[in-house]
Amino acid sequence: MATMTDAITAPIGIVQEDPPRRRSLRPRAMPARWRITAWIIVSTVFTLLAVGLMGRSIFLSSVDQDANVDIEQEAQEFLRFLEDSSTEFTSAEGLLQEYLDRQSVHSNEIILGAVDGAPVATANGLVEGSDASLGFAGGQTLVLQMLDLEENAGVVESTAAGPLRWGRVDFTAGDAQGALLVLQFTEAPRAAVDQSVVTIAWVALAGILLSSGVAWLVAGQILAPIRAVHRVAREINEHDLTARVPVNGTDDIAAVAITFNQMLDRLEDVYATQQRFVDDAGHELRTPITIVRGHLELLSEDQDERRETLRLVSGELDRMTRIVTDLLVLARAQQPDFVRIAGCDAATLTLDIEAKAQALGDRRWQLMEVAEGHASCDPQRITQAVLQLSANAVQVTEPGDRIRIGSRFDGEGAQRRLRLWVQDEGPGVASADAARIFERFVRGGAPGDTAGPRRGSGLGLAIVRAIADAHGGSAWVDSVLGEGATFGIDIPAPDSTDAGEANVIIESLSGKDA
Structure with missing residues (x-):
């Protein structure tokens, strides 16, 4: 039968729009291995390109500096020659001819002597060209221009023999005005620099290819654990969570x-x-x-x-x-906050447990031993565990039976442990049950016990063991069949100080007296 709610629809005039769909992210088309390799190659290429261009610029600048140094050196040599031979020559032509005959010029250098603006002697390191005197086309005109300039040094970027750097030394010999012109051509050194850059480029290309292969292999090794994680994650399902990623190294x-x-x-x-x-x-x-x-x-x-x-x-x-x-x-018990560790006084904890246990049943409760000192534990969980042991003792005993409770410190220093125990006078625990009595839904019983199955869910001792395990301790049982059993827990209690800590043996009877 339809209800009023079923008949209610959206108001007229209002369009109910579907909620906006989240835009799905498109997966990257290129695998991660290829991306890593590509980025390494691109960064390497840009680095090598920047280094090559910067190196070429530095080398070309060095060529120009070397040309200037050669010009200055030649000028200094000529000046020293003038000082040494100023009295030997009577004419400027003879002086220039003598100096140039002594010079050994390299292949990119021309040294020219001129008197009154006209060349009179030449030491030419260039191969012969269209102009027999200078070795390059237009040389005579260019030299005359340099001799007429007021400046005594300069640069000519475009000549038939390539870029030119020049310097001039003017002197006076008698009535004649002489000049020594030094020309340095940088085309061949620049070509050598470019050839070296080309060679380096080929070597860099081979290095890029080699680094690409290395990057491919290294990227594969780096991504291998990621692929293993992907493979394991793909294999895991709700019925099998045992697969694990192999771990190699410590990176x-x-x-x-x-x-x-x-x-x-x-x-x-x-x-x-x-x-x-x-x-x-x-x-x-x-x-x-x-x-x-x-x-x-x-x-x-x-x-x-x-x-x-x-x-x-x-x-x-x-x-x-x-x-x-x-x-x-x-x-x-599997969660981290199952126990909340805090400092507590062991004697106060034991006395509180004994007082609370008396309400569990009409038994002769006897406090046998009390540990005096401090321990780090969860007092509420420890109380829960010992009261559970006390409740089990009540179930296997009859009114008027004796149940003993106690605590003590065992060991010294970092190995010290706090032991709390409950002893009953029940039928005891069979040896076959003692090894598994702390498991879930296991109910111990003595052979020939006609009382039927023990009462309870079979979870109490499992809870006791869980509490002990959460403290880093253990649960235990000590039983002689037909003479009762002693159940207890041990928890770590490292000794912080030896002063004022001891085990006090007392006897406190409650309930009915024997």
């Missing part, structure tokens, strides 16, 4: 693999805890649910029978509630 990539494995460990623990909770709940709750359903299906109209049925059902529901509570405690 950052290995740290990623270790962290991923630790995450899988936590997920596996959580999944195992949840699965165990579901399995345990299904296993243990099936019986009370069946009992409750059966009684409710056969519920009679008779008031007395209904009252009795409701009492039984209420009892089963209480038992179910306790089972679920115990299972939740065990599930929480």
Whole structure:
């Protein structure tokens, strides 16, 4: 039957738009390995290109500087020659001819002597060209221009023989005005620099190809753990969380693999805890649910029978509630905040536990031994564990039986431990049960015990062990069949000081006296 709510629709005139869809990110077309290799190649190419251009510029500048140094050196030599031979020559022509005959010029140099603006002698290092006197086309005109300039040095960027750097030394010999002109051509050194740059470029290209192969291999090695993570993540499903990424080395990539494995460990623990909770709940709750359903299906109209049925059902529901509570405690035992460590006084903790245990049943409660000192633990969880042991002792004993409680420190220094124990006079624990009695849903019993199955869910001792394990300790049982049993827990309690800490043996009886 349709309800009023079903008939309500959107108001007229209002268009209900679909919620905006999140724009899906397109996966990168190029694999990560290729991207890493490409970036390495691009960065290497730009680096080599910048180094090559900068190096060429430096080398060309060095060529110009060397030309200037040669010109200055030649000028200084000529000046010294003038000083040494000023009295030997009567004419400027003879002086210049003598000087130039002594010179040995290199292939990119011309030294020219001129008197009154006209060349009279030449030392030419260039090969012969169209102009027989200077070795390059237009040389005579260019020389005459240099001799007429007021400046005594300069640069000509374009000649038939290439860029030219020149310098002039003027002197006077008698009535004649002489000049020594030094020409340095830089075309051949510049060509040598360019040839060297080309050679370096070919070597750099070979280096780029080699670095590309190395980058490809290294990128593959770096990304191997990532691929392993991807493979493991793809293989994991809800039924199998055991796959792990192999860890090789101690670098950052290995740290990623270790962290991923630790995450899988936590997920596996959580999944195992949840699965165990579901399995345990299904296993243990099936019986009370069946009992409750059966009684409710056969519920009679008779008031007395209904009252009795409701009492039984209420009892089963209480038992179910306790089972679920115990299972939740065990599930929480896997969480980091299950115990909250704090400093506490062991004597006060023991006395509080003994006082609370007296309300569990009509027994002769006896406090045998009290540890005096301080320990780091979760007092509430320790109290819960010892009271659980006390409740179990009540279940296996009869009114008036003796139950002993005690605590003591064992060991010294960093190995010291706090031991709390409960001793009963019940039937004891069979040796076959002692090894597994702290497991879930295990109920111990003595051979030939006619009392039937022990009461309880079989989770109490499992909770005790979980509390002890959370403290880094252990749960234990010491039993002689037919003479009772002693259950206890040991937790680490490193000794911070020896002063004022001891085990005090006392005897405190409560309840009925023997």
